[in-house]
Amino acid sequence: MSLELLEAKAEKPSTGAGTPVLPPRAGEDGGLPEGPQGILGDPNRFGLLAFLGTLTMMFIGLTSAYLVRRTASDWQPLPAPGILWWNTAALLLSSVALEGSRRGLRRVDLVAGRRGMGAAGLLGLLFALGQVQAWRILTAQGLSLAANPHNSFFYVLSGLHVVHLAGGLVWWAVAFRRLHRLAFAPEQDVLRLFATYWHFLAGLWLYLLYVLFVL
Numbered sequence: 001m002s003l004e005l006l007e008a009k010a011e012k013p014s015t016g017a018g019t020p021v022l023p024p025r026a027g028e029d030g031g032l033p034e035g036p037q038g039i040l041g042d043p044n045r046f047g048l049l050a051f052l053g054t055l056t057m058m059f060i061g062l063t064s065a066y067l068v069r070r071t072a073s074d075w076q077p078l079p080a081p082g083i084l085w086w087n088t089a090a091l092l093l094s095s096v097a098l099e100g101s102r103r104g105l106r107r108v109d110l111v112a113g114r115r116g117m118g119a120a121g122l123l124g125l126l127f128a129l130g131q132v133q134a135w136r137i138l139t140a141q142g143l144s145l146a147a148n149p150h151n152s153f154f155y156v157l158s159g160l161h162v163v164h165l166a167g168g169l170v171w172w173a174v175a176f177r178r179l180h181r182l183a184f185a186p187e188q189d190v191l192r193l194f195a196t197y198w199h200f201l202a203g204l205w206l207y208l209l210y211v212l213f214v215l
Helices: 003-010 043-069 083-106 110-140 149-180 192-213
Strands: none
Touching: 043 149, 043 192, 083 110, 083 192, 110 149, 149 192
């Protein structure tokens, strides 16, 4: 199906509440059929999973260093800023919105897909800004990076996470533009790889919270 025909169909109002949709393609649930199955059959997915595996090993190594270092006599627990819990909620809601976008696209509902994707990006940006604010709050309290070993690990681990999330936001911008321009074939799960990366970051943040303030 050409891009021009796809856009023309998207502009036609539905017979329901006026939401523009595309006619469903073949599939068991009446939505979009899945793309190629299997990791080895998709080099992009294989590369992403390999990168996430490397990222996982890096954070496991930092966790090991953290567990060893906190047994020293100069270790002082860092109180978790309350804003971290709001940031966590924003990131988790971002993942929920992203899955809502994917479900909308499976129903070939472009409006739901765009709204969910837009909400996912805005909530992700809110999380990143909230993390910067958390660092400012701690610094204002005299809890800077060099003040205590626990402080250092918090800044390093949360900082590395934000750096990778910033990369995810760049990816989000590219994917959102592609979604807005309908620059994909109807049978593609255009957000599959991005969702894998984004959900990984959400899970990683929950893991870091547990290690830094619960374990």
